[in-house]
Amino acid sequence: MPELPEVETVLRGLAPVMAGRAIEWLECRRHDLRFPFPENFAARVRGRRIVTLGRRAKYLVADLDGGDTLLMHLGMSGRFTISGGEIGSYVHSTGGDPKHDHVVFHMEDGTSVTYNDPRRFGFMLLIPGAMFDEHPLMRGLGVEPLGNGFHAGYLAARATGRKADLKAFLLDQRIVAGLGNIYVSEALHRAGISPHRVAACLATAKGHPTERCERLIPAIRTVLEAAIEAGGSTLRDYKQADGALGYFQHQFLVYDRAGEPCLRDGCKGIVRRTIQAGRSTFHCPSCQR
DNA sequence: AACACCCCCTGTCGGC
DNA sequence: TGCCGACAGGGGGTGT
Numbered sequence A: 001m002p003e004l005p006e007v008e009t010v011l012r013g014l015a016p017v018m019a020g021r022a023i024e025w026l027e028c029r030r031h032d033l034r035f036p037f038p039e040n041f042a043a044r045v046r047g048r049r050i051v052t053l054g055r056r057a058k059y060l061v062a063d064l065d066g067g068d069t070l071l072m073h074l075g076m077s078g079r080f081t082i083s084g085g086e087i088g089s090y091v092h093s094t095g096g097d098p099k100h101d102h103v104v105f106h107m108e109d110g111t112s113v114t115y116n117d118p119r120r121f122g123f124m125l126l127i128p129g130a131m132f133d134e135h136p137l138m139r140g141l142g143v144e145p146l147g148n149g150f151h152a153g154y155l156a157a158r159a160t161g162r163k164a165d166l167k168a169f170l171l172d173q174r175i176v177a178g179l180g181n182i183y184v185s186e187a188l189h190r191a192g193i194s195p196h197r198v199a200a201c202l203a204t205a206k207g208h209p210t211e212r213c214e215r216l217i218p219a220i221r222t223v224l225e226a227a228i229e230a231g232g233s234t235l236r237d238y239k240q241a242d243g244a245l246g247y248f249q250h251q252f253l254v255y256d257r258a259g260e261p262c263l264r265d266g267c268k269g270i271v272r273r274t275i276q277a278g279r280s281t282f283h284c285p286s287c288q289r
Numbered sequence B: 001a002a003c004a005c006c007c008c009c010t011g012t013c014g015g016c
Numbered sequence C: 001t002g003c004c005g006a007c008a009g010g011g012g013g014t015g016t
Helices: A004-018 A041-045 A152-159 A166-171 A181-191 A211-229
Strands: A023-028 A050-056 A059-064 A069-073 A079-083 A101-107 A112-116 A123-127 A272-276 A279-283
Touching: A004 A050, A004 A059, A004 A079, A004 A101, A004 A112, A004 A211, A023 A041, A041 A123, A152 A211, A166 A181, A181 A211, A181 A279
Parallel strands: none
Antiparallel strands: A023 A101, A050 A059, A059 A069, A069 A123, A079 A112, A101 A112, A272 A279
C-alpha cells in the first residue's frame, strides 16, 4: 500500500512502539528481499536503540544509536504488523500470510513488529552513520512534495525542456519524491491537466511556471494531505477491516474508475484508462486538458 | 542526460 | 472446475 501517504501512515503507526525504543533482538527469516539483507543484519541491530524514526520519500528511516541508519522500503506489498504489548493489543496492520513474515523486530518492552511482504519488492539496508545523504538511493531524490522546496518555480525549472509525459515526469522520484501511480492520477485530475501532456508544459520558454504548473502544486499537496488525513489508501485488503486501514480509496475521483463517470462537479466525461510508462493511468479526457 | 523497456515476485481476477 | 494471461501501490538496471 505504499505511496507517500501510506508510508506516512505506517510511520505514525510504528513510531509509538519503535521511536526511542531499543530493539532487543531481530529475527530475519530469509537472506534477501529485493536486495540481500545487510551482512550480519540481526547481530548488527541487536540491542540498538531507534533514536528517531522518520520518512524520506517512500522510505522509512530509523536512526540507530551508534550512528547507523536502517533504511526500509515497502515495495509494492510490504506491511508492518504490531503485536503484543499494550499498543499491539489494539493496533493492527493488514496481516497477511505468515509465510511472508520475513522480519520481526522484538522490542525491549515485549512488543513485536513484523514485516510481511509477499512480492518481496521491499528491502532493508543499513547505512553507516554520516553516509546517509551520500547513499546512492538517497542522493538523487527530489524534493518532498509537502515540504518548502516544492513550489511552482522548482517544478517549472525541472520540467523545462523535458519531453516525457507529465505522468512519467511526476512519477520520477528524482523530481518529486513520494508520488506514485495513484496520487499522480488523482492530482492531475484535481488540477484539470492531462497526464499525456509533455512535462515541459509546466514551464514557459523562459523557464517560468505556467498557470498549469501553479495549479498543479496545490493539487498535489491537497490530495496528499487528504490521503494522510484518511490514513492512506487500502487496496485489495478489505478482509481485515480494522481501525488501522486507510480509507482514502473511497475518495478516488479517477483511479481504478475506468468507464465510470468523472466525479468533477458538472463534468459529463467518462474516466479512461491508458498505459504510460508501462503502468495504468486514469484520467478524464473531458475536464483534463 | 533523458527516455523506453524489462525485470524482480506472488497473488488475484476475469475470460474461456 | 481449471488453466492462462493480465494486472497490481515500486524502482533498479540496461540499452539507445
